[in-house]
Amino acid sequence: MSLRPEPPQRPERDRTGVAIVLVGDELLLGDVADVNTEWLARRLDAAGLRVTSTFVASDDLVATVTALLRAIEDAPSVIVTGGLGPTSDDRTREALSVLSGRPLWTHPEMAADVRSHLRSRGRGEPAAESPMAQAPEGAGRLANPAGTAPGLRVEVRDAVVYALPGVPREVRAMLPLAVLPELVARAGAQPGTARSSLRLAGIGESQAAARLVDVEKAVAADPGASIAYLPGPALLEVRLAVHRPSETEARRSLQVYVGAAVGALGEDLYGQDEDTLASVVIGSLVARQATCATAESLTGGLVGAAITDIPGSSAAFRGAVVAYATELKAQLLGVPPAHLAERGAVDPSTAVLMAEGVRDRLAATYGLATTGVAGPDPQESHPPGTVHVAVAGPGGHRVRSLELPGDREFVRRLTVVLALDLLRRELAVPRGEVGEPRGEVSDAES
Numbered sequence: 001m002s003l004r005p006e007p008p009q010r011p012e013r014d015r016t017g018v019a020i021v022l023v024g025d026e027l028l029l030g031d032v033a034d035v036n037t038e039w040l041a042r043r044l045d046a047a048g049l050r051v052t053s054t055f056v057a058s059d060d061l062v063a064t065v066t067a068l069l070r071a072i073e074d075a076p077s078v079i080v081t082g083g084l085g086p087t088s089d090d091r092t093r094e095a096l097s098v099l100s101g102r103p104l105w106t107h108p109e110m111a112a113d114v115r116s117h118l119r120s121r122g123r124g125e126p127a128a129e130s131p132m133a134q135a136p137e138g139a140g141r142l143a144n145p146a147g148t149a150p151g152l153r154v155e156v157r158d159a160v161v162y163a164l165p166g167v168p169r170e171v172r173a174m175l176p177l178a179v180l181p182e183l184v185a186r187a188g189a190q191p192g193t194a195r196s197s198l199r200l201a202g203i204g205e206s207q208a209a210a211r212l213v214d215v216e217k218a219v220a221a222d223p224g225a226s227i228a229y230l231p232g233p234a235l236l237e238v239r240l241a242v243h244r245p246s247e248t249e250a251r252r253s254l255q256v257y258v259g260a261a262v263g264a265l266g267e268d269l270y271g272q273d274e275d276t277l278a279s280v281v282i283g284s285l286v287a288r289q290a291t292c293a294t295a296e297s298l299t300g301g302l303v304g305a306a307i308t309d310i311p312g313s314s315a316a317f318r319g320a321v322v323a324y325a326t327e328l329k330a331q332l333l334g335v336p337p338a339h340l341a342e343r344g345a346v347d348p349s350t351a352v353l354m355a356e357g358v359r360d361r362l363a364a365t366y367g368l369a370t371t372g373v374a375g376p377d378p379q380e381s382h383p384p385g386t387v388h389v390a391v392a393g394p395g396g397h398r399v400r401s402l403e404l405p406g407d408r409e410f411v412r413r414l415t416v417v418l419a420l421d422l423l424r425r426e427l428a429v430p431r432g433e434v435g436e437p438r439g440e441v442s443d444a445e446s
């Protein structure tokens, strides 16, 4: 019996796979931020194709050949951008000549393209044939309506390489015209795509995945569907996408997945797609013909700013009181000085009194308050990251107390999210249940 491990079997090539190669020293030096990948990936995905990998190569023949070889290993279609210009640092056509084993020659149609482009720019007749008309023998030409250098279509082994100039404007003009139709046809891709983002607050990735176990199983069994988890500070986006032969079919299937996911996620789901916590809060307040006001200490007005970012917030937002100094919590919000002396400014009960105070003084249906220690120094012996957020309304009050990690900026940003989410949950309580004070709901997280 041999002890040598079996080499892993290469999975069958996914015909919809596309690898992207970017060529340019400027991308590796950080002088230019890559915009081609993002744009190409979105367009390819929307066409039912799948980006399998991306590679970045320097303006060097060996580096370009190596990156292209890896890309060809990965996917049956490769898009390479950059290195098609006329100068000595443009090596993509040479790399394709090496890989295809075909010598470079002057492609007559490409030469005509270059000449007519230069003429149309008033640059006259070029003295010699431009290097931009060179292509490996047998290569096809890809029209470039936005620039001088035509693109190339080169077959290498069992893959097809589509070489485009690096200029983003030219990539955008060429892909739909010269590349995408063939890619879709070769891949037998399903051109209908529908996607939706489910937006969650106060729940981590693994908790969400545990609730979505049945949706995950159905997605895993469906080659046209995918699910992705994108966590942010105290927020989570669950992205569902479906590819089908038509957009109508894709939308119909997506609806089934979304319906099942919404049912499983419960009240941690605050919205979908373009929703934000603030937009959902404003929507709920307007629907109830209710208003809110904020009393802010460590957030210094950021909660009010997030709410007023939403167009139409004036229908539901009364205003903000930024009571940073402890005595202003008494003067502006009516928190009893004796309470502040006994419990301090950083205390759950102070947060509740601030919320009640601003609700009362600004004549709002709901008062929302933040107090805590943003850091870097402790305050009243509380460590940085100690945060209390409270909401007061017709149904009583809720308060959340947390120990947040991170620096000052992160703590303040997270507090805004926690405060908005607290109000959002209060507003999600069915109207019939409002009226009974619920007292303190308090938890500490690290």
Ligand code: ATP
Residues within 6 Å of the ligand: 022, 023, 024, 026, 027, 032, 033, 034, 035, 036, 037, 081, 082, 083, 084, 085, 086, 090, 149, 164, 165, 166, 167, 168
């Ligand atoms: P040209 O004919 O202009 O020489 P080219 O095919 O040789 O085109 P490059 O020289 O690599 O392409 O790049 C042309 C311009 O496009 C440069 O300004 C470069 O910084 C920019 N560029 C190249 N690739 C990218 C990319 N991935 N993202 C953003 N800009 C890019």
